[in-house]
Amino acid sequence: MKPIRLATLSVLLLAAFTARAESLVVNGSLNGGIANMDVPTGWTVLEGTPDTMDLTSNVGVSGWHSFSMAPTASPDGGTWVGIGINGSYVERFGQTLSGLNVGQTYTVSWQAANFGINNHDNSYLGSNAIGVMLDGASIGHGATLSLSSSWHTESLTFVATSASQMLSFRLANAEKAYLGIDGISVKLGGVAPAVPEPSTWALMAMGLVAAGTLRRRQG
Numbered sequence: 001m002k003p004i005r006l007a008t009l010s011v012l013l014l015a016a017f018t019a020r021a022e023s024l025v026v027n028g029s030l031n032g033g034i035a036n037m038d039v040p041t042g043w044t045v046l047e048g049t050p051d052t053m054d055l056t057s058n059v060g061v062s063g064w065h066s067f068s069m070a071p072t073a074s075p076d077g078g079t080w081v082g083i084g085i086n087g088s089y090v091e092r093f094g095q096t097l098s099g100l101n102v103g104q105t106y107t108v109s110w111q112a113a114n115f116g117i118n119n120h121d122n123s124y125l126g127s128n129a130i131g132v133m134l135d136g137a138s139i140g141h142g143a144t145l146s147l148s149s150s151w152h153t154e155s156l157t158f159v160a161t162s163a164s165q166m167l168s169f170r171l172a173n174a175e176k177a178y179l180g181i182d183g184i185s186v187k188l189g190g191v192a193p194a195v196p197e198p199s200t201w202a203l204m205a206m207g208l209v210a211a212g213t214l215r216r217r218q219g
């Protein structure tokens with residue numbers, strides 16, 4: 001095997017990893033300015049008034065320390081979106097996914113936290129879960145989170161039924177609560193493995209063997 005072919009193999013392996021890691025979501029980090037009643041670029045408010053916030057800006061009001069639990073930075077970092085619910089009052093936001101392959105399985109993942117709102121007679125202190133919708137219909141939800149300073153990484157899978165579908169998030173039940181969501185991604189395939197799949201390992205092993213063979217021939 002000539003060096004150029006080894007280089008080509010390396011590029012192909014890298015491309016395989018890159019393709020697997022590519023998210024279909026625009027601005028899944030929810031990076032944006034602090035905003036009371038607005039969501040970051042790439043996202044649309046669909047119901048109610050979600051907010052863009054950070055550690056020092058509850059409900060998107062700069063300097064408002066009204067969290068019920070001390071907030072912590074999300075694994076994604078930076079700003080996140082807060083969504084509340086109070087009975088029939090629902091806050092929901094989302095974006096249209098495009099380029100989906102009908103019949104293919106995708107994994108949507110996100111980070112969630114329940115710091116709540118401690119605002120006297122209008123506090124949001126309940127337990128709730130991040131609910132996920134596709135074209136306005138529920139496709140599942142994350143774990144029910146009670147008030148805590150911790151972020152949780154969650155995911156679920158869906159099968160695309162159209163090349164273009166609206167992904168959105170709201171709280172899953174009616175209990176008065178206010179949760180944060182961040183680090184949203186949608187990737188092709190089932191639940192993303194923490195380590196490369198066996199087929200990928202096999203390809204890498206073949207590459208290493210080839211490299212070793214080349215080294216021996218050159219030496």
Ligand SMILES: [Ca+2]
Binds near residue numbers: 029030031076079182
């Ligand atoms: Ca973020």
